[in-house]
Amino acid sequence: MHMNFSKTERIKRLPPYLFVELDRKKSEIQAKGVDVIDLGIGDPDLPTPDFVVDAMAKAIRNPKNHRYPSSQGSLAFRKAAVGFCRRRFGLDLDPETQVCACIGSKEAIGHFPIAFVESEDVVLVPSPGYPVYHIGTLFCGGISYFLPLLEENEFLPDISSIPGDVAEKAKIIWLNYPNNPTAACATSEFFRQVVDFAREYNIIVCHDAAYSEMCFDGYNAPSFLETPGAMDVGIEFHSMSKTYNMTGWRMGFAVGNPELVGALKQVKSNLDSGQFEAVEDASIVALESDQSFVKEMQAIYQGRRDVLVKGLRSLGLDAAMPRATFYVWIKVPEGFTSSSFSTLLLEKAGIVCTPGNGFGEPGEGFVRMALTVSEDRMQEVVERLSGIL
Ligand SMILES: *Cc1c(COP(=O)(O)O)cnc(C)c1O
Numbered sequence: 001m002h003m004n005f006s007k008t009e010r011i012k013r014l015p016p017y018l019f020v021e022l023d024r025k026k027s028e029i030q031a032k033g034v035d036v037i038d039l040g041i042g043d044p045d046l047p048t049p050d051f052v053v054d055a056m057a058k059a060i061r062n063p064k065n066h067r068y069p070s071s072q073g074s075l076a077f078r079k080a081a082v083g084f085c086r087r088r089f090g091l092d093l094d095p096e097t098q099v100c101a102c103i104g105s106k107e108a109i110g111h112f113p114i115a116f117v118e119s120e121d122v123v124l125v126p127s128p129g130y131p132v133y134h135i136g137t138l139f140c141g142g143i144s145y146f147l148p149l150l151e152e153n154e155f156l157p158d159i160s161s162i163p164g165d166v167a168e169k170a171k172i173i174w175l176n177y178p179n180n181p182t183a184a185c186a187t188s189e190f191f192r193q194v195v196d197f198a199r200e201y202n203i204i205v206c207h208d209a210a211y212s213e214m215c216f217d218g219y220n221a222p223s224f225l226e227t228p229g230a231m232d233v234g235i236e237f238h239s240m241s242k243t244y245n246m247t248g249w250r251m252g253f254a255v256g257n258p259e260l261v262g263a264l265k266q267v268k269s270n271l272d273s274g275q276f277e278a279v280e281d282a283s284i285v286a287l288e289s290d291q292s293f294v295k296e297m298q299a300i301y302q303g304r305r306d307v308l309v310k311g312l313r314s315l316g317l318d319a320a321m322p323r324a325t326f327y328v329w330i331k332v333p334e335g336f337t338s339s340s341f342s343t344l345l346l347e348k349a350g351i352v353c354t355p356g357n358g359f360g361e362p363g364e365g366f367v368r369m370a371l372t373v374s375e376d377r378m379q380e381v382v383e384r385l386s387g388i389l
Contacts (some may be wrong), residue, residue: 010138015131019358022342026352037381039369040352042180042327044245046300049293052244055285059278069274072265073101073253077280081238081253084287088212089223097258100265103275105210105239105252108264110136111271112235112254115263116171116204117142124166124173126157127360128181130208133174145170148362155184155329159197167201176208178221178324181359181368185219185323191227198233204260205234210252213243213294215324216302225256235260242326243294244286251275251283301326304371304378311382315389326371329356333389342367349384 030036078095085091102108109132119141125133127146134144145166147157177186198205207224215221225236235256241247254264312319318331332341338355345351356366
């Protein structure tokens with residue numbers, strides 16, 4: 001018997017997975033025995049620090065952790081998140097009402113709109129950008145209005161260019177600084193402009209701060225919530241993933257306006273039962289540590305960045321020196337598209353990078369390379385490139 005299971009519009013409307021073709025080509029080239037260097041994925045190559053793994057090993061034996069966790073996170077975890085935000089950003093947060101744990105920040109980013117986005121509501125989504133902002137909108141039946149991140153605006157959305165009627169219909173604006181994929185950083189002036197805009201049009205500001213701790217040259221990325229008035233309009237998503245090499249552990253937290261955090265808790269308590277509490281216990285140890293591990297990681301990425309960016313520039317490529325994130329956003333040379341350039345690098349040099357248009361059409365003309373291989377391998381990347389360019 002043939003059943004007729006028809007998928008919803010929201011699933012049918014999902015954008016095609018643009019990396020499928022690149023993945024296929026990568027496997028094909030690897031099968032030929034080529035030593036492929038993969039700079040395509042935003043996933044730290046180094047392990048979680050031992051002190052966190054040790055805390056986890058202990059926590060896993062604690063029977064308290066064998067029962068259902070709280071979906072908003074244990075009070076101890078929420079207090080550790082508050083302490084981290086106080087020491088790092090000077091924020092004054094109430095652990096009862098202004099923090100919610102999440103199963104990796106992606107989970108909360110995807111679920112938060114359920115609380116606020118009705119069918120046909122507009123959500124302001126940066127492009128190029130992390131795909132989940134648009135997907136979360138789609139899943140609620142909302143409409144993404146894309147804000148192009150352009151080089152001439154230093155990859156910040158031009159808030160003044162948003163038409164008034166679009167702003168009137170908008171429920172949420174998504175921001176992500178330090179930015180994936182462009183590696184741009186926000187100025188406090190820009191954040192102030194966003195607060196004014198959000199207040200004028202009654203819009204929720206969702207700030208994705210996944211890369212706040214991945215900074216170089218003494219730069220410390222601000223929290224959006226440090227901006228005067230931001231606590232009235234904002235919620236910020238933090239992640240253990242990139243900061244502590246914990247992508248596999250699935251742990252993050254959201255902080256900010258109590259009404260917004262409360263709404264996220266309401267959604268989550270009806271959908272999931274929280275993260276394994278042993279993971280929360282280990283994360284507390286990471287958040288409360290002296291952050292020397294973070295400094296070590298920053299030094300490692302900075303070394304790799306210097307090798308790559310200097311090498312790319314010596315070959316005549318246009319690559320900005322990122323002050324944060326483990327990405328380098330590179331303009332493709334004359335005569336290439338994002339796709340043709342990344343194909344060339346893969347086929348002729350065995351190097352995987354991500355075509356910029358995979359993050360949204362305004363990313364066309366760029367490729368993204370992740371700083372996820374050692375300095376020696378990065379030197380090899382530069383040598384291979386000099387052989388083909
Ligand atoms: C990696 C990343 C995240 C973090 O995702 P987790 O679910 O916390 O692992 C969030 N936003 C952006 C832009 C990212 O690149």
